[in-house]
Amino acid sequence: MGTKSIAQNALEQGKGIVRLAPNWVPRSFCIPGRRIKLHPDDYYALGGERGGIDERWFASTTPADNGPLTGKNEGLSFIVMKDGSRVEQVTLRDAVADLKDAIIGKRLWDTYKAWPMYSKFFDNQMALPHHIHHRDEHAKLVGQNGKPEAYYFPPQVNNHGGDFPYTFFGFQPHITKDEVRACLASFTKGDNRITAISQAFRLMPGTGWDVPPGVLHAPGSLCTYEPQKASDVFAMYQSVIDNRQVVPQELLWKDTPKDRAGNIDYLMSVIDWEKNVDPAFAQKHFMKPVPVEMESRGYSEQWICYRSDAFSAKELTVMPGQRVVIKDAAAYGLIMMQGHGTMGVWNIETPSMIRFGQLTSDEFFVSESAARDGVEIYNPSETDPIVMLKHFGAGNPDLKL
Numbered sequence: 001m002g003t004k005s006i007a008q009n010a011l012e013q014g015k016g017i018v019r020l021a022p023n024w025v026p027r028s029f030c031i032p033g034r035r036i037k038l039h040p041d042d043y044y045a046l047g048g049e050r051g052g053i054d055e056r057w058f059a060s061t062t063p064a065d066n067g068p069l070t071g072k073n074e075g076l077s078f079i080v081m082k083d084g085s086r087v088e089q090v091t092l093r094d095a096v097a098d099l100k101d102a103i104i105g106k107r108l109w110d111t112y113k114a115w116p117m118y119s120k121f122f123d124n125q126m127a128l129p130h131h132i133h134h135r136d137e138h139a140k141l142v143g144q145n146g147k148p149e150a151y152y153f154p155p156q157v158n159n160h161g162g163d164f165p166y167t168f169f170g171f172q173p174h175i176t177k178d179e180v181r182a183c184l185a186s187f188t189k190g191d192n193r194i195t196a197i198s199q200a201f202r203l204m205p206g207t208g209w210d211v212p213p214g215v216l217h218a219p220g221s222l223c224t225y226e227p228q229k230a231s232d233v234f235a236m237y238q239s240v241i242d243n244r245q246v247v248p249q250e251l252l253w254k255d256t257p258k259d260r261a262g263n264i265d266y267l268m269s270v271i272d273w274e275k276n277v278d279p280a281f282a283q284k285h286f287m288k289p290v291p292v293e294m295e296s297r298g299y300s301e302q303w304i305c306y307r308s309d310a311f312s313a314k315e316l317t318v319m320p321g322q323r324v325v326i327k328d329a330a331a332y333g334l335i336m337m338q339g340h341g342t343m344g345v346w347n348i349e350t351p352s353m354i355r356f357g358q359l360t361s362d363e364f365f366v367s368e369s370a371a372r373d374g375v376e377i378y379n380p381s382e383t384d385p386i387v388m389l390k391h392f393g394a395g396n397p398d399l400k401l
Contacts, residue, residue: 006088007095010081011103016370017344018103020333020363021078021089022354025055025064025120029236029247033123035157035223042356046071053356054125059333059365059391060118061093065232075232077118077333080359092365104331105368108393117311119227119333119391121157122219127164129238129247130194130218133211134255138270139233141257149228150287150305151219152208152313154389156337162221164242167209168198169217169285170276177268184237184264187252191240201282208287210307214272225304225335227311227391235270289315292398298322299377303399304389312396318386323378328371329397332390336362339386341379344370348377348386 010018024038028051032043036056043052050069057064057075064075077092092115101109108116136146151167171180175197183194195218201209203222211217216237236251253261260266278284289302298319305313318324318341340349349361366375379386392399 006081006090007079007098009083010079010090010095011099011367013081013345015345016367016373017346017375018079018081018095018365018367019346019361020059020092020365021080022358022360022363023057023060023075023077024053024356025057025075026050026053026066027055028066029245029251030054030128031125033125033162033221033223035159036121036123037157037351037354039353039355045356054123056121056123058119058335058363059092059115060120061091061096061115062118062230062232079365087359102369103365103367104393107395108331108368112394114230116230116393117227117391118230119225119313119335119389122224122226123157124219124221125162126242126245127166127168127221128219129236129241129251130168130198130216131234131236131238132216132270133213133231134233134235134270135213135272139213139231139255142233142255144233144255145229145231146213147229147231147233148213148308148310149211149226150208150308150311150313151211152225152287152304152315152389153203153205153222154225154337155205156387157223158205161203162223165203165220165222166200167203167217167220168195168200169209169211170199170215170278170281171197172199173277173279175277177273180271181264181268184252184267187239188249191243192238194238201286206289208304210285210287210305212272212275212285212308214270215275216271225313225389227305227313229310235267237267296324299324299326301326306399310394312392312399314390314392316386316388316390318377318379320379320381320383320385323376325374325376327374328366328390328392330392331366331368331371332392333365334363334388334390337387337389339379339381339384341377341381341386343377344375
């Protein structure tokens with residue numbers, strides 16, 4: 001069966017909704033927080049030199065950029081289709097290229113010719129280094145897209161807060177460019193202390209943050225759901241984390257054009273200065289959930305990521321014993337956080353533990369036509385709500401905040 005027919009058959013079999021396989025991504029500079037339901041023996045399933053698995057990517061058509069040891073399809077989501085006794089798979093990226101507007105809708109296909117976002121769980125025991133995602137003008141110099149992203153901290157995967165549940169954003173408003181430049185110039189001399197001129201905010205489960213490109217941030221150690229633009233562009237501007245972990249110098253220059261390597265002025269140009277020193281940063285970028293206007297009972301829905309036009313996300317809760325029909329104006333991926341039941345022709349369930357390589361029934365992709373027609377969800381439990389997170393592409397017509 002060819003790639004195209006696997007994708008077509010999967011979409012027809014699922015009546016517009018396809019099932020996705022778990023997509024685990026290691027990071028050599030991270031220590032797993034062990035909150036993303038992977039079996040305790042499997043966090044280093046790809047080998048110690050690859051680092052621990054502390055990310056699971058959702059609805060991803062974006063390859064992970066993990067250096068020379070990166071696996072062939074690392075970071076790419078796969079559609080799973082059962083054909084009799086056989087299980088067949090095709091990447092979501094190939095499926096979108098084949099099915100085009102039949103899966104992501106005419107608006108997104110005509111604009112991007114691709115699915116323009118992905119989401120992930122980021123699950124690190126420590127804070128990450130203060131780092132930056134480039135704006136389009138800098139990212140395109142190395143053949144990538146700029147990357148806005150957002151954070152939401154789901155209560156279901158935050159049974160503990162890790163070592164440092166605070167995130168640094170930008171710089172204190174009085175900080176000068178010369179002070180930042182001095183930190184970058186001393187990157188190889190030990191701790192460059194760039195977080196000493198930043199400011200940290202305590203992270204709270206059930207809330208989130210918007211992070212535009214060009215803004216430095218050192219994400220804290222809560223387990224984070226991260227919708228973001230389809231890109232893996234970044235550079236690390238902090239040299240030592242918590243007096244324990246040294247950041248390799250090549251990560252300072254990651255995604256810098258070869259002819260600019262060693263040029264600190266270029267690193268400075270990547271910073272969106274006004275946003276980084278904005279005294280009202282928290283007021284503009286912190287996100288409390290915002291309820292969605294609903295016409296029927298039996299469920300509740302709220303916007304959890306809503307400050308970027310590049311993507312958006314909702315949290316949907318279906319109450320015990322309820323059968324509801326949910327309509328959306330755009331295609332979306334989803335990940336189950338709690339409960340079990342049915343969604344269209346599919347059984348859906350939230351696993352408590354997953355072996356590396358095991359298939360699950362907790363992640364799906366809903367085509368635009370199925371979303372517009374309405375997705376029927378049934379919760380058979382007498383006690384447990386169904387909770388799912390839904391990630392949408394750019395320009396969601398339903399987002400009117």
